[in-house]
Amino acid sequence: xxxxxxxxxxxxxxxxxxxxxxxLLLVVITWMALLSYSxxxxxxxxxxxxxxxPFGILAYRNWNGIGMLHLGPAVSSxxxxxxxxxxxxxxxAAIWVRAILRSKKxxxxxxxxxxxxxxxxxxxxxxxYTVISRLNPHAFLFHDTLIQALxxxxxxHNFNELFYFSFVTQTTVGYGDIxxxxxxxxxxxxxxxxxxxxxxxxxxxxxxxxxxxxLKKPGTPDGVSKD
Amino acid sequence: xxxxxxxxxxxxxxxxxxxxxxIVGLFYIGPYLPESITLLAFFAVACMAMTTHAGSLRVALVxxxxxxxxxxxxxxxxxxSFAGTPLTFGEAVExxxxxxxxxxxxxxxxxxxxxxxxxEKASMDKVLEACxxxxxxxxxxxxxxxxxxxxxxxxxxxxxxxxxGSALPTVNExxxxxxxxxxxxxxxxxxxxxxxxxxxxxxxxxLxxxxxxxxxxxxxxxxxxxxxxxxxxLRRxxxxxxxxxxxxxxxxx
Numbered sequence: 001x002x003x004x005x006x007x008x009x010x011x012x013x014x015x016x017x018x019x020x021x022x023x024l025l026l027v028v029i030t031w032m033a034l035l036s037y038s039x040x041x042x043x044x045x046x047x048x049x050x051x052x053x054p055f056g057i058l059a060y061r062n063w064n065g066i067g068m069l070h071l072g073p074a075v076s077s078x079x080x081x082x083x084x085x086x087x088x089x090x091x092x093a094a095i096w097v098r099a100i101l102r103s104k105k106x107x108x109x110x111x112x113x114x115x116x117x118x119x120x121x122x123x124x125x126x127x128x129y130t131v132i133s134r135l136n137p138h139a140f141l142f143h144d145t146l147i148q149a150l151x152x153x154x155x156x157h158n159f160n161e162l163f164y165f166s167f168v169t170q171t172t173v174g175y176g177d178i179x180x181x182x183x184x185x186x187x188x189x190x191x192x193x194x195x196x197x198x199x200x201x202x203x204x205x206x207x208x209x210x211x212x213x214x215l216k217k218p219g220t221p222d223g224v225s226k227d
Numbered sequence: 228x229x230x231x232x233x234x235x236x237x238x239x240x241x242x243x244x245x246x247x248x249x250i251v252g253l254f255y256i257g258p259y260l261p262e263s264i265t266l267l268a269f270f271a272v273a274c275m276a277m278t279t280h281a282g283s284l285r286v287a288l289v290x291x292x293x294x295x296x297x298x299x300x301x302x303x304x305x306x307x308s309f310a311g312t313p314l315t316f317g318e319a320v321e322x323x324x325x326x327x328x329x330x331x332x333x334x335x336x337x338x339x340x341x342x343x344x345x346x347e348k349a350s351m352d353k354v355l356e357a358c359x360x361x362x363x364x365x366x367x368x369x370x371x372x373x374x375x376x377x378x379x380x381x382x383x384x385x386x387x388x389x390x391x392g393s394a395l396p397t398v399n400e401x402x403x404x405x406x407x408x409x410x411x412x413x414x415x416x417x418x419x420x421x422x423x424x425x426x427x428x429x430x431x432x433x434l435x436x437x438x439x440x441x442x443x444x445x446x447x448x449x450x451x452x453x454x455x456x457x458x459x460x461l462r463r464x465x466x467x468x469x470x471x472x473x474x475x476x477x478x479x480x
Contacts, residue, residue, distance in 0.1 A: 115444060164432045171439035173420035200447045208448060212455045 046091050051084035079134055082159070086127040093120055100203060106210035114207050118199060122170045125192045126163035132185055133162060139185040140165070142178055170196035245275075247359040250366050254409055265405070266324050269366070273331040286331070293330035297323040322377070329370040336360070336367050343449065348460050357453045361416075361445055368438045369412035373405050375431055382431040383411070383424055416442035 058076040096117055103110065132139045140162070165178040169192050180189045249272045253265055274286055301319045339360055346353060375382050411424045415438050426432045 111448065115440075115448075118440070118444075160429070164436065167436040167439070168420070171418050171436070171443055173415060173418045173435075173439045174422070175420045175425050176422040177425040196443075200443055204444070204447045205451065208451050208455075212452065 042091075047084050047088040050087035051080050054083045055080040075134075079131065082127050082130055082134075086124065086131060089120065089124045089127065093117065093124060096120070097203070100207065103207075103210070105214055106207045107214065108211065110207055111204075111211055114204055117203075118170075118196075121192075121195060121199065122166045123163070125170065125188070126159070126166035128188060129162040129166060129185065130159050132182075132188070136182055136184075139180065139182040140178055141181045166192065169193055172196055247355075247362050250362050254406075254413070266321075266328060269328050269370075270324075270331065273328065273335050285334075289334050290327055290331050294323050294327040297326040325370065325374060325377075329367070329374055332363070332367040332370055336363055339363070340449070344452065346453070346456065348456055350457060350460065353453050354450075354457055357450055360449070364438075364441060364445065365412045365416045366409070368416065368434065369405065369409040371434060372408040372412060372431070375434065376408065379428055379430070382426065382428045383408075384427045412438065415439055418442055 055077060058080065100110070100114065100117070129140070142161070161178065168175055168178075169189050172193050174193075180186045249268060253260075253268055270290075274290070298319065301323065343353075343357060343360060372383070407424065413419075414421055414424075415435050418439055420439075426435045
C-alpha cells in the first residue's frame with residue numbers, strides 16, 4: 001500500500017525533484033517489497049551487486065559506456081543506480097507475481113496490491129528504457145513538438161520522459177509522441193504492451209475471482225459451491 | 228399511490244440511464260449549444276447523482292463552497308485568471324462555474340463508486356449504472372483537463388487549437404475547448420490514443436496516465452465485480468425461482 005502511494009507520488013512529483021532522489025526512493029520501496037517477500041540477505045545481495053558491478057565495469061573502462069560514449073563518474077553512478085533499481089525490481093516483481101498467483105484467498109487489499117504491481121511493472125520498463133536510451137542514444141525518437149519544450153539531448157536522458165512512455169505503452173494508449181526506433185527498444189515496447197493486456201486479463205481476473213468468491217462465502221454459502 | 232408520483236419514482240429509478248444519456252448527448256450535440264447550457268446540464272446531472280447518493284445538503288454545500296471560493300480568489304487576485312490574463316465579471320463567473328462543476332463531479336464520482344463497490348447484489352440496473360460511472364469518470368477528467376488547460380495553456384498540444392505559445396483560449400473558444408477535452412478524455416480512457424492531442428507538461432501527463440490506468444482497471448475490476456454479482460444472482464434465480472421472486476420484487480405499491 002505505502003509502496004504504491006510512493007510510486008504514484010514519484011509519478012506526480014518526479015518532475016520537480018532531482019532524478020537521483022526519485023531513484024533512491026525507488027530503491028527504498030523496492031527493498032520494502034523485497035523484505036516482505038524474501039529474506040534480508042537476498043535483497044542486499046541483489047541490489048548491492050547490481051549497483052557495484054556496472055559501477056566497477058564503468059570505472060574500469062575509464063567512464064566510457066558501450067559504444068565509447070564518455071559518461072563521467074556522476075552519470076555512470078546514476079546509470080549504475082538505475083541498473084540496481086532495475087534488477088532489484090525485476091527480482092521483486094518475479095517473487096511478487098509468484099506470491100499472488102499462489103495465494104488461495106484474496107481481500108480488497110490484494111486487489112490494491114495487484115494494481116500496485118501493475119505500476120511496478122511499468123516502473124521496471126521505465127528503468128529498462130532509460131538504460132537502453134543511455135547505451136544507445138538513438139533508441140527513442142521524440143515528437144517535434146516535445147523537442148520545442150526540451151532539447152532532444154535533455155529528453156533522452158530524462159528518466160521521467162521514458163517513465164511516461166512506459167505507462168502510455170503499458171496501458172496500450174500509445175499516443176506516438178515518443179517512439180521506439182531501435183530494434184531492441186521496439187521489441188521491448190511490444191512485449192510491454194502484451195504484458196499490460198495480459199496482466200489485466202489474467203492476474204487481475206484471478207485475484208478478483210478469489211475476492212468475489214470470498215465475499216460470497218459468509219453470506220450465502222451455496223452461491224460458490226457450484227463453481 | 229398517485230399516478231404522477233408513481234411516474235416520478237419510475238424516473239428516479241432510471242436516473243443512471245438519464246444521466247448517461249445526458250452526458251453522451253452533450254458529447255454529441257455540445258458544439259451546437261451555448262456553453263452556459265452545457266455547463267448547467269453537467270451541473271444538473273452531477274447534482275442529480277449526488278443527491279441520490281450523498282443527500283442534498285452536502286451537494287449544496289460542496290457546490291456553493293467551491294463556487295464561492297473560486298470566485299473569491301478571483302476577486303482577490305483583482306479579476307485576473309489563474310494564468311494571469313485579466314477577466315471581465317462574466318468570464319470570472321464562468322470560470323468559477325467550471326471549477327464548481329469539477330468539484331461537484333469529483334465528489335459525486337467518489338460517493339458513487341464507494342456505493343457501487345459496497346453493493347451485495349446486482350441486477351441489470353447496476354450494470355447500466357457501472358457503465359454510466361465509466362462515462363462519468365471521463366466527464367470528470369475532461370473538466371480536470373479543461374481547468375488544467377486554463378491554468379497552463381501549453382499543457383496540451385494539438386495541431387489546430389493550441390499551437391506552441393498560443394494565447395489562453397477566450398470564452399468563445401472555451402466551448403470548443405471543453406469539447407476537445409471531452410474527446411481527448413474519452414480517447415484516453417478507452418486507451419485508444421489517436422495522438423492528435425498530446426499532453427506536454429508534467430501534470431497533464433500524470434493525469435493522462437492516471438486516467439488510462441483507471442480506464443483499464445475500471446473495466447477489469449468494477450465491471451467484472453458487478454457482472455459477477457449479477458450472474459451469481461441470475462444463477463441462483465434459476466435454481467430457486469420462487470424464493471428469488473419474493474426477494475427481488477420491489478415493493479412499489
